[in-house]
Amino acid sequence: MEYINRTMEKTLDEYIGKYPIIMITGPRQVGKTTLLNYLKNTKKNKLNYVTLDDVFLRTQAKEDPELFLRTYETPLIIDEFQYAPELLSYMKIVVDKARQNEMFGSKKKTGTLYYLTGSQVFQTMKNISESLSGRVGIFDLFAFSDRELNKLEEKVFLPKIDLLKAKEPKKRLSTLKIYERIIKGSYPDVHYGNKIPVESYYSNYIRTYIERDVRELVNIKNENKFIKFISSMAARTGGEFNASSVGAEVGIDSKTANDWVSILKNTGIVYLLQPYSNNNVSRAVKKQKLYFMDTGLACYLTGYTDASILEKSAYSGAIFETYVISEIIKSYTNNGIDPRKHLYFYRDSNQKEIDLLVINNNIIYPVEIKKSSNPGYTAIKNFNVLDKFTMEKGNGIVLCLCSEIFAIDENNYYVPIEYI
16 A cells, blocks of 8 residues: 655654654544654654544543553554543543653653554543643644645645746646545545545444444434434535524434534544634625535435536536635645644625635635636626725635636636646
């Protein structure tokens, strides 16, 4: 099997040794364990490894966490850490003792003692933030980005036009090939190794996800209803999340819909993009936009298996936007940056909408996403709403299927999606 390098490797290199504990979270089967095993086999310093998928070790970690940590020498990788949150308080003791020794004893640097992976962020994050504040670096890993699959350098996506012009674009694909990529998705097992057939892979993925993640988080009495719910979410990708509407369709109340979407969010299946608002934007909507983080999973759940049919369908625009947004989000998380501080969308009660707002260094950049090679001037018609914002306005871009970067006017540009 070929190992495909991850952008996260460089990110971790920057933080290893600075945080006593490093945690990598993200959906199941995106390569968290593979990434840490790569580090284990390439780093000069030996890394020990244990997985709590092993029921015996999991029981030991839960029933006697202090003995468990004494058994394994640091630095230690603990895979599937979410199964034994009881370890947290004892890790804190180990870290604090190592820090005291660094300051007052042998002066030996603490370094990074524990590397944790977890797919159930919903269950562990609160405990981690309370128990390990200032001691843990948390990084989100999703499935492959296109730049990783194309073995290209991946930096944070910024719409600043001079940065985009200096960037190496991905290989240009036909529209049909783009939709084939969308249907295939980004998970490692459909791209390398045995290259499991897409439909079979996602069928098994949903079964595993419900059995090993969802049931750990909530008591779902009707599994078929949850599958109907996640399928309804997939059909709504790229749109605003409305708990009442979804609940009415699935046959659950709005509280349950909100609880279930939180599970999808906190296990990395979906991302909720926040609306931008401030004191000068009184008419802005409050609902969040929902995006699946893997288009292959969304297509499977909505029943699309043929790229040519998908391209011509009513779903094609929403799934294309989902593909673009998810790639942009990955560019942030892969570089260790929280996208929630930089990425927003805009919509107001007058139905004026901008697909994406990127904020960097207090400059705001408007971005539209169009499944067209020549979207026309109307694509930027709402960019002027930014004039009433308090921060500086940067250039605007329309991410589309054009063949090269070219100007719409003096401050707005068409940009091929290959520059994401």
